[in-house]
Amino acid sequence: MTTVGIVPARGGSKxxxxxxxxxxxxxxxxxxxxxxMLDASVFDxxxxxxxxxxxxSISSAAGAEVPFLRPPELADDxxxxxxxxxxxxxxxEQDHGEPLDAVCLMYPAAVFVTxxxxxxxxxxxxxxxxxxxxxxxTTFASPIERALEVDHHGRASLLHPEHLLTRSxxxxxxxxxxxxxxWGRRAxxxxxxxxxxxxxxxxxxxxxxxxxxxTPEDWTRAxxxxxxxxxxxx
Numbered sequence: 001m002t003t004v005g006i007v008p009a010r011g012g013s014k015x016x017x018x019x020x021x022x023x024x025x026x027x028x029x030x031x032x033x034x035x036x037m038l039d040a041s042v043f044d045x046x047x048x049x050x051x052x053x054x055x056x057s058i059s060s061a062a063g064a065e066v067p068f069l070r071p072p073e074l075a076d077d078x079x080x081x082x083x084x085x086x087x088x089x090x091x092x093e094q095d096h097g098e099p100l101d102a103v104c105l106m107y108p109a110a111v112f113v114t115x116x117x118x119x120x121x122x123x124x125x126x127x128x129x130x131x132x133x134x135x136x137x138t139t140f141a142s143p144i145e146r147a148l149e150v151d152h153h154g155r156a157s158l159l160h161p162e163h164l165l166t167r168s169x170x171x172x173x174x175x176x177x178x179x180x181x182x183w184g185r186r187a188x189x190x191x192x193x194x195x196x197x198x199x200x201x202x203x204x205x206x207x208x209x210x211x212x213x214x215t216p217e218d219w220t221r222a223x224x225x226x227x228x229x230x231x232x233x234x
Contacts, residue, residue, distance in 0.1 A: 012076075112211065132199045
């Protein structure tokens with residue numbers, strides 16, 4: 001059985017053109033993700049699924065495999081990642097005849113993920129045969145019970161007024177998906193079991209290591225954060 005990491009990286013990013021291969025602290029963005037996966041030493045194969053020849057070339061130079069190009073119908077703005085992963089699994093099993101075991105989806109912009117994150121999350125998946133997925137998440141910075149809503153006059157009110165007098169230390173931590181990586185069993189991916197509705201476990205990421213990179217402002221913030229925390233051991 002083969003353990004595979006799959007990085008989906010299409011060429012048509014809109015808000016940050018050519019984002020996946022744009023220079024981020026001296027390396028193409030996707031090279032940071034590939035590097036963390038290779039450093040983890042838990043993958044039999046690290047594969048990039050792309051429709052773009054330049055991304056394919058840069059990914060190969062960074063140490064990943066690009067054994068196929070993604071078809072155009074899976075490289076548009078509306079195709080979900082699940083379909084991309086199922087296509088990649090199907091191609092790998094068809095072309096190489098290897099049954100896959102655990103499959104990790106990791107996004108190209110996950111520059112703050114470490115090798116130990118990936119290793120520990122895989123250990124958690126393997127330790128519990130009832131799990132479908134283990135995925136990266138972090139806590140909300142403030143209790144969600146203190147969330148506000150604002151009306152058309154700009155007036156604020158509590159979304160959960162029943163917690164007006166509840167002490168913050170008496171409220172539970174709540175988590176949100178941070179979109180960095182998702183370990184899953186081959187069957188769970190192929191059966192399209194939803195990550196957030198199946199039997200999933202959270203691998204907690206510290207909030208200071210969480211930053212989406214979807215807009216130019218996100219990119220600037222991520223560069224500043226990366227410079228601030230430095231290149232930490234993986």
